[in-house]
Amino acid sequence: MTELASYNFAYLDEQTKRMIRRAILKAIAIPGYQVPFASREMPMPYGWGTGGVQVTAAIIGPEDVLKVIDQGADDTTNAVSIRAFFQKVADVAVTTHTADATIIQTRHRIPERKLSEGQVLVYQVPIPEPLRFLEPRETETRKMHALEEYGLMHVKLYEDIARHGRISTTYAYPVKVAGRYVMDPSPTPKFDNPKMHMSEALQLFGAGREKRIYAVPPHTDVVSLDFEDHPFEIQRFEQSCALCAAHGVYLDEVVLDDKGGRMFVCSDTDNCEDRREHGHSGEMLAPSKEAAE
Amino acid sequence: MTITSDALSGGFSEPVFQSQSVFRMLMDGMARPGLIQRIVSDAGQPEPLGPAAGAIALTLCDHETPVFLSAGLAKSTVGAWIGFHTGATLTREKAEARFAFLEAGAAPTSFGLFALGSQEYPDRSTTLVLEVKALHEEAGAGQKLTLSGPGILQSRDIWVEGLPESFHRLWIDNRALFPRGIDVILTADTDLLCLPRTTRVGA
Numbered sequence: 450m451t452e453l454a455s456y457n458f459a460y461l462d463e464q465t466k467r468m469i470r471r472a473i474l475k476a477i478a479i480p481g482y483q484v485p486f487a488s489r490e491m492p493m494p495y496g497w498g499t500g501g502v503q504v505t506a507a508i509i510g511p512e513d514v515l516k517v518i519d520q521g522a523d524d525t526t527n528a529v530s531i532r533a534f535f536q537k538v539a540d541v542a543v544t545t546h547t548a549d550a551t552i553i554q555t556r557h558r559i560p561e562r563k564l565s566e567g568q569v570l571v572y573q574v575p576i577p578e579p580l581r582f583l584e585p586r587e588t589e590t591r592k593m594h595a596l597e598e599y600g601l602m603h604v605k606l607y608e609d610i611a612r613h614g615r616i617s618t619t620y621a622y623p624v625k626v627a628g629r630y631v632m633d634p635s636p637t638p639k640f641d642n643p644k645m646h647m648s649e650a651l652q653l654f655g656a657g658r659e660k661r662i663y664a665v666p667p668h669t670d671v672v673s674l675d676f677e678d679h680p681f682e683i684q685r686f687e688q689s690c691a692l693c694a695a696h697g698v699y700l701d702e703v704v705l706d707d708k709g710g711r712m713f714v715c716s717d718t719d720n721c722e723d724r725r726e727h728g729h730s731g732e733m734l735a736p737s738k739e740a741a742e
Numbered sequence: 743m744t745i746t747s748d749a750l751s752g753g754f755s756e757p758v759f760q761s762q763s764v765f766r767m768l769m770d771g772m773a774r775p776g777l778i779q780r781i782v783s784d785a786g787q788p789e790p791l792g793p794a795a796g797a798i799a800l801t802l803c804d805h806e807t808p809v810f811l812s813a814g815l816a817k818s819t820v821g822a823w824i825g826f827h828t829g830a831t832l833t834r835e836k837a838e839a840r841f842a843f844l845e846a847g848a849a850p851t852s853f854g855l856f857a858l859g860s861q862e863y864p865d866r867s868t869t870l871v872l873e874v875k876a877l878h879e880e881a882g883a884g885q886k887l888t889l890s891g892p893g894i895l896q897s898r899d900i901w902v903e904g905l906p907e908s909f910h911r912l913w914i915d916n917r918a919l920f921p922r923g924i925d926v927i928l929t930a931d932t933d934l935l936c937l938p939r940t941t942r943v944g945a
C-alpha cells in the first residue's frame with residue numbers, strides 16, 4: 450500500500466464524501482437502481498474492491514466497528530489489507546465477529562449469521578450491470594432498465610435451462626428488487642441470494658471501475674429470477690463442515706494431499722470458529738456424534 | 743448580495759465528524775422511512791432555517807448542488823449562510839435544484855416543478871427539505887400518517903404537526919412517477935425523518 454502520510458479522516462476528501470453520500474441516499478430511495486458516481490483513485494488496485502472501499506470510507510465514523518471478508522474469510526490478504534487501511538485512516542475498531550460489526554465489507558459472501566437492524570453490508574462489485582452480457586452499450590442497458598424491459602434476461606435464463614436442464618448460473622445470479630429493478634448481486638454465490646431478501650441490514654453496493662453505487666434497504670423484497678416450471682434453487686452441499694459439522698452452510702472444498710484427499714469446510718470462518726467454540730466439532734477434529742449424523 | 747455577519751457565523755465546529763454523523767442519520771433515515779431522529783448541532787443557522795435543516799445543508803450541499811429556497815427563506819440571510827458555508831449556489835428554478843428548503847407553513851402547490859429525474863437517470867432529482875411544526879412517534883398532536891414500503895417491516899405510524907394540507911395529494915402524484923420523483927426530508931427544529939419516493943403514505 451502506498452504512503453498515507455497526510456490524509457483526511459477515512460482517506461477521502463470531504464467533497465468526495467459528500468458526492469458519494471448523495472449517491473448513496475438516492476440509491477436507497479430507488480432500490481436496485483445503479484446511481485453513477487465519480488469514482489476516485491484509491492491507494493489500491495481496482496481488483497481490490499475500490500468501489501466498496503469508497504462506500505465504506507464515505508459512511509464510516511469513529512463509533513463504527515468494521516469487519517472485512519473476502520470469500521467468507523477475515524484472514525485473506527485482501528480482507529486484511531482493507532481492514533488495516535481503515536484502522537490506519539479512520540482509527541476505527543475492527544472485528545471478525547459478524548454480530549459485533551456495524552459495517553461489514555464483503556467481496557463475495559454474506560455472513561451465515563443473520564444480520565440485524567442497524568448493520569450495513571457493503572459489497573465490492575466488479576460488474577454492476579446484470580444486462581451487460583446481453584448488451585454491451587450502456588445507453589441501451591439504461592433504456593432497458595428505464596422501460597423495465599427484462600424479457601431478454603428471461604430468455605437467456607430459459608436458454609440455460611434448455612441447454613443444461615437447469616439455470617447454470619451459480620454466481621451473480623440476477624435478482625429483482627422491490628418488484629422493479631433487476632440487479633446483479635455480483636459476485637456473491639446464489640446460495641446467498643435468499644439472505645438478501647427482507648434482510649434487517651442495509652445493503653450497499655459499490656463498483657469502483659464501473660462507477661456505480663446501488664442499494665437494497667432493509668425489509669425489501671429481493672427475488673431471484675426464475676420460472677414456474679424451474680423455480681430458483683440454491684446449491685445444496687451433501688457434506689457437513691469437516692471442522693464444525695455445520696449443515697446448510699456454504700462450504701469450500703480444500704485439497705489435503707496429492708492422492709485425492711479433500712475435505713469441505715465452512716466458507717464463513719467466523720461462523721465456523723464460533724461453532725467450534727460452542728463445542729461443535731467435525732470429523733477432521735474429533736470423532737463426534739454430530740459428524741456421523 | 744451583501745454578506746452580513748449573520749451569514750458568516752456558525753458552521754459545524756467539527757465538520758468532518760459532524761457531517762459524518764448527520765449523514766449516517768440521513769442514511770439510516772432513508773433506509774428506515776419515518777424513523778424520527780434528533781440531531782445535535784452547533785451550526786448556528788440563521789432564522790427561519792431550523793437546526794436539522796441547517797445541519798442537512800452543511801452535510802450535503804456544495805458547489806455541485808444548486809439550492810432552491812422558499813420565499814420565506816429566500817428573503818432571509820439563509821441563502822448567504824448556505825452559500826458561504828457550503829459553496830452552493832442558489833437557484834430560482836426548481837427544476838435545477840438538487841436540494842430545496844421550505845420553511846414551516848410554506849404551502850407547496852406542486853412537486854412536479856422540481857427536478858424529477860429522467861426514466862434513465864431517476865437519481866437526478868430534487869431532495870426536498872420541508873420544515874413542519876413537530877414530529878411524533880406516539881399518538882397525540884398532529885396528523886397520523888401510516889407509512890409502508892421498502893425499509894419498513896409491515897407499517898409504521900407517525901404523527902406530523904404542520905404538514906401542508908396539499909401533502910397527501912402531492913405525494914400520491916409523486917409516487918405515481920416512480921422510479922422518477924422527489925425525495926422528502928421532514929424537519930422540525932432538531933428532529934428529522936425521511937420519506938424516500940418509495941414510501942406509501944396512508945392516513
Ligand SMILES: [Zn+2]
Nearest residue numbers: 690693715721
Ligand atoms: Zn465449519
